[in-house]
Amino acid sequence: MNKTYLFAASGVVLAGGLLWLASTPDTGGMGHDMTPPDTSQLAQGAAIVQVRMPAELDAKAQMGERAFEAACAACHGAAAAGQNGVAPPLVHRTYEPSHHGDAAFLMAVQNGVRSHHWKFGDMPPVSGLTASDVGNIVAYVRALQRENGIE
Template identity: 55%
Template sequence: MNRTVIILGGVLAAGALGYAVLSMMGGDDPGGDRSATAPGAPMVEVALPATLGDAARMGKVAFEAQCVTCHGENAAGKAGNGPPLVHKIYEPGHHADYAFQMAVENGVQAHHWSFGDMPPVEGLTRSDVSNIVAYVRTLQRANGIN
């Protein structure tokens, strides 16, 4: 019983610390305070890569047709609409390529940002999404996100 109390106390302390850190950082929204950002404005600056591979080029076309409305030009996000995909939150170690496939197929319940839930996206094949991921990963690498 004594061991259980110690473990429970540790879990509660860790949770309180995490809550305190998130509160000091502006809550669960990793973009921080964007109150001065005009609606529809890009949320991050995106350095463009010198070249795009074949898959990334096809992904850019699909992204511009299906994703740009919410995620903005060059995946820079769009204030009031959707988050930037060129952001450390979406690095491969945190959101693997398969997460993008699942997001398109099933939608996503809001958990990192305060934009609301992402609905499923109609009209994209798995191949289209793979190409979009290639484009996003190329942009991420060009911006130091690996």
Template identity: 55%
Template sequence: MNTSLSIALVAAIGAAAIYALSHDTDEAAPPASAQVAGGPIVSVRIADTFTASAQVGKQIFDAACANCHGQNAAGRNGMGPPLVHKIYEPSHHADAAFMRAVQYGVQAHHWNFGNMPKQGGLTDGDVKSVIHYIRELQRTNGIE
């Protein structure tokens, strides 16, 4: 191979590697546990602090939602989708969509987890607190 061609090839590969390392992708790579049944589907960064409403929302989420949507809304492989995901950004799934999902259930349309049944035992205030928690997690993870 021509020496100048080899140098150009090495330089191009190096530039591509530097570019790839210095630019974020649209989605964070899923954790290794995404391959494990019930494991988280996405990696979620946690805010240092949450508002009072989001703190209440976290408690409700942990009790009523985490079984399917995972700890910190990271999803659960084979169980339910991550809510800290660009699909659920406010411009695509407004807060009202979360309210309707809890009240009426949702037909599967973005994921292959099956339909979400309606969820009983939660007040509108409970769901609003959960939404605050999810939105704060989303903002911490660059989803706005």
């Protein structure tokens, strides 16, 4: 009898939770907007977003900036602003820490990424970067994100 009551109560709680989720306004999920910006009016290769640069970068982010420019900027653009038709901006809510944690950047570099948020095609693995290099790159990207209101 107690198991039946517990099962029924669990069902009521589950149903209530589902009703609450269905009635909650959509805020883009966890504070980020997964909708890529409209780039139809941008020239091929143009920066997708405007990036404000921090006044200062700490030593780790400075090393990350150099590594980013050497290994990532050819696709993701200067200051991670993206390039229309080439690769997405990393200074975008899609890549905020609560959605793409720091480890996601390392996995992307090591394994590549199947296209899923943007329509630029798959990202291939990037050779020649160590885990330390990627950690520095992440420090740089996170500094750019913070300066641009992405926490």
